[in-house]
Amino acid sequence: xxxxxxxxxxxxxxxxxxxxxxxxxxxxxxxxxxxxxxxxxxxxxxxxxxxxxxxxxxxxxxxxxxxxxxxxxxxxxxxxxxxxxxxxxxxxxxxxxxxxxxxxxxxxxxxxxxxxxxxxxxxxxxxxxxxxxxxxxxxxxxxxxxxxxxxxxxxxxxxxxxxxxxxxxxxxxxxxxxxxxxxxxxxxxxxxxxxxxxxxxxxxxxxxxxxxxxxxxxxxxxxxxxxxxxxxxxxxxxxxxxxxxxxxxxxxxxxxxxxxxxxxxxxxxxxxxxxxxxxxxxxxxxxxxxxxxx
Amino acid sequence: xxxxxxxxxxxxxxxxxxxxxxxxxxxxxxxxxxxxxxxxxxxxxxxxxxxxxxxxxxxxxxxxxxxxxxxxxxxxxxxxxxxxxxxxxxxxxxxxxxxxxxxxxxxxxxxxxxxxxxxxxxxxxxxxxxxxxxxxxxxxxxxxxxxxxxxxxxxxxxxxxxxxxxxxxxxxxxxxxxxxxxxxxxxxxxxxxxxxxxxxxxxxxxxxxxxxxxxxxxxxxxxxxxxxxxxxxxxxxxxxxxxxxxxxxxxxxxxxxxxxxxxxxxxxxxxxxxxxxxxxxxxxxxxxxxxxxxxxxxxxxxxxxxxxxxxxxxxxxxxxxxxxxxxxxxxxxxxxxxxxxxxxxxxxxxxxxxxxxxxxxxxxxxxxxxxxxxxxxxxxxxxxxxxxxxxxxxxxxxxxxxxxxxxxxxxxxxxxxxxxxxxxxxxxxxxxxxxxxxxxxxxxxxxxxxxxxxxxxxxxxxxxxxxxxxxxxxxxxxxxxxxxxxxxxxxxxxxxxxxxxxxxxxxxxxxxxxxxxxxxxxxxxxxxxxxxxxxx
Ligand code: HEM
Ligand SMILES: [Cu+2]
Ligand SMILES: [Cu+2]
Numbered sequence: 025x026x027x028x029x030x031x032x033x034x035x036x037x038x039x040x041x042x043x044x045x046x047x048x049x050x051x052x053x054x055x056x057x058x059x060x061x062x063x064x065x066x067x068x069x070x071x072x073x074x075x076x077x078x079x080x081x082x083x084x085x086x087x088x089x090x091x092x093x094x095x096x097x098x099x100x101x102x103x104x105x106x107x108x109x110x111x112x113x114x115x116x117x118x119x120x121x122x123x124x125x126x127x128x129x130x131x132x133x134x135x136x137x138x139x140x141x142x143x144x145x146x147x148x149x150x151x152x153x154x155x156x157x158x159x160x161x162x163x164x165x166x167x168x169x170x171x172x173x174x175x176x177x178x179x180x181x182x183x184x185x186x187x188x189x190x191x192x193x194x195x196x197x198x199x200x201x202x203x204x205x206x207x208x209x210x211x212x213x214x215x216x217x218x219x220x221x222x223x224x225x226x227x228x229x230x231x232x233x234x235x236x237x238x239x240x241x242x243x244x245x246x247x248x249x250x251x252x253x254x255x256x257x258x259x260x261x262x263x264x265x266x267x268x269x270x271x272x273x274x275x276x277x278x279x280x281x282x283x284x285x286x287x288x289x290x291x292x293x294x295x296x297x298x299x300x301x302x303x304x305x306x307x308x309x310x311x312x313x314x315x316x317x318x
Numbered sequence: 319x320x321x322x323x324x325x326x327x328x329x330x331x332x333x334x335x336x337x338x339x340x341x342x343x344x345x346x347x348x349x350x351x352x353x354x355x356x357x358x359x360x361x362x363x364x365x366x367x368x369x370x371x372x373x374x375x376x377x378x379x380x381x382x383x384x385x386x387x388x389x390x391x392x393x394x395x396x397x398x399x400x401x402x403x404x405x406x407x408x409x410x411x412x413x414x415x416x417x418x419x420x421x422x423x424x425x426x427x428x429x430x431x432x433x434x435x436x437x438x439x440x441x442x443x444x445x446x447x448x449x450x451x452x453x454x455x456x457x458x459x460x461x462x463x464x465x466x467x468x469x470x471x472x473x474x475x476x477x478x479x480x481x482x483x484x485x486x487x488x489x490x491x492x493x494x495x496x497x498x499x500x501x502x503x504x505x506x507x508x509x510x511x512x513x514x515x516x517x518x519x520x521x522x523x524x525x526x527x528x529x530x531x532x533x534x535x536x537x538x539x540x541x542x543x544x545x546x547x548x549x550x551x552x553x554x555x556x557x558x559x560x561x562x563x564x565x566x567x568x569x570x571x572x573x574x575x576x577x578x579x580x581x582x583x584x585x586x587x588x589x590x591x592x593x594x595x596x597x598x599x600x601x602x603x604x605x606x607x608x609x610x611x612x613x614x615x616x617x618x619x620x621x622x623x624x625x626x627x628x629x630x631x632x633x634x635x636x637x638x639x640x641x642x643x644x645x646x647x648x649x650x651x652x653x654x655x656x657x658x659x660x661x662x663x664x665x666x667x668x669x670x671x672x673x674x675x676x677x678x679x680x681x682x683x684x685x686x687x688x689x690x691x692x693x694x695x696x697x698x699x700x701x702x703x704x705x706x707x708x709x710x711x712x713x714x715x716x717x718x719x720x721x722x723x724x725x726x727x728x729x730x731x732x733x734x735x736x737x738x739x740x741x742x743x744x745x746x747x748x749x750x751x752x753x754x755x756x757x758x759x760x761x762x763x764x765x766x767x768x769x770x771x772x773x774x775x776x777x778x779x780x781x782x783x784x785x786x787x788x789x790x791x792x793x794x795x796x797x798x799x800x801x802x803x804x805x806x807x808x809x810x811x812x813x814x815x816x817x818x819x820x821x822x823x824x825x826x827x828x829x830x831x832x833x834x835x836x837x838x839x840x841x842x843x844x845x846x847x848x849x850x851x852x853x854x
Pocket of ligand 2: 170171205206207208209210213214216
């Protein structure tokens, strides 16, 4: 949701997202009440009792046990209420359902998410999911702790080495939703993200059957497998390859097969040529991927 | 009477001083240096985050910057900030003592602190550390190739200075109060220092052990935290937060104490609910020890552990609430003067309230699943630690500056910077709440373009904030040499033994040990607290 140029609320795209938002709004309501009450009293007193004002100041009270007990008991009761509302929803989020429709294995490793589907399909930094089906992710890390986070689903769970952790949800909207790593995991932590792509169950079936991995995905894989990432997202002085959506495809292709032909100003010509190492199909995939980078 | 400042002024006299007031200055100077270093790191980070692309510094550098910023600000600035500067200076004065119980231990504490600080700086020069101030395993023990051991050693060493100071303050408060200075006559600042010291003494050793375990795994491959070696990574988080949650109260209780002193002075009436505020400090210190698991709601700890920790976390918010309500009530039937320290104190109450209330969002389980490790958490703790503690620190510094230096600063500049800091702070951190709910994770070197607007606002706010901090640095320093001389009690404070001493105080504080019965300089609040104490 947006207010003019200001985004103010994330999309709701999974079964429990509404429940979490509801709890958030309850907390927001109670907290706003206290914040505004304190603010109001402060401003009121500041104006009324500013030095030199004619207000009545006779015998300012030093303590009042009734008042104190009131503002101990009321917040305590309200917070117990909050605890309860939050705990119920948490239980729903984290208690795995008895049965699920789709289970995806997710491996986190520095710095990518690898998803394995039961039919052997494998993808990186992208998660294809069927609309309205109960999905369980079985997650584990190859190395350090990561955390799988899909804001539009309001779900998050750490992904640990040496032990499976799980997350379940039911996508309620077709579309693309961001996927992040939320636990700091080293150099390219910020790049360890991708997209969740929710499709209708029929499309999902077709996708799984045909292995119709889109070129951007294949390109991204190549980008990682051929060491591009090491330079372009690592600590080497290389361009960050961003905002290439409108770049000319011939230029991009030349940058890959003959990088020395036109060196980007301000950089050394250290990029190796990939002519002969990548076939044209792969280069097309790479270009598709490069253009898709934000 | 010669003041403590006009005694011997050689380097040696300062560096070997056992006077708590001079040691306070040693600390003040050290932590100011660390504050500047931590601030520079933050400036670079905010510059980097002005645009979505990671274009200003490399990812590895960015990761080192936020680690440096967190470590320096937490351990080398905030934890010692109020206790070791204002606390050192004021505690003996406030309870009518000549010094702290162990003056030499006090000096040692500063040396140990400096040694630890130098180790941390060394780790920085050697190439930095990129684990975040939280050192999560197994990244910190097995995977990173940065200088974890050096930095951990630095923190380990500074930990001892915390312990020394904590011990010293506790013994001082138990044993050195002037005749007639009963517990419930003590200024609230002393109560907050007592609660803080309790945490320092009980929690810091756990941090020390944890750091040793990290070193053991990293250096010798002893499998403690890394599952590849047979360890458990969650064990680390439990140990770390068992220290670090109480530590966040080390970083706020003294600020609450400062505000409880400033407020009645400029409200021209005693604080409301003295005993409740005093006891709330202790309650926070105690309850703070049993809520650490709220940092681990999504970590893979048991679901039921999550339930219990959430429940307890709500309880710990109650005493903080009590304080806010009592402070607000202290403005009732007051006669309010909006001078610089008061502006800071009011800013503290506002920002701390928001910081504490957003803590409730995070303590609410389902909401925390969404908000954990996002910018919402970053905003939450900055509201408390910067909006709260740092405001209180600056407020206290301005409040007691005439006492510490014998000079007055420029009131107009003081007010202006307080206002600038308040506005700059809100512009910097308010947008981060929204960023967090929208889903921007923390510790990101680059981010998706849809988050840019709020990041830009935040970076813009940081600019104002930076100017706001530089101002006091300059006019306070200037006033040291050129400020008009201050009298004993420049604010017409009606309570607090420190205002009975000259400005600046003589080396031994009081010519004769003060007897509370004899005080006849308008100590109404102290007398009322006597009545209250009697009622309790
Ligand atoms: C009023 C009661 C408070 C409550 C209920 C509360 C609650 C929480 C919770 C649940 C978290 C974990 C959030 C997460 O990581 O997902 C958190 C984080 C944090 N809080 Fe608070 N908090 C309170 C007060 C404070 C105070 C007084 C301070 C500091 C002076 C503080 C500093 C922090 C810090 C530093 C973190 C984040 C640590 C990190 O992950 O780097 N909090 N708080
Ligand atoms: Cu990560
Ligand atoms: Cu905590």
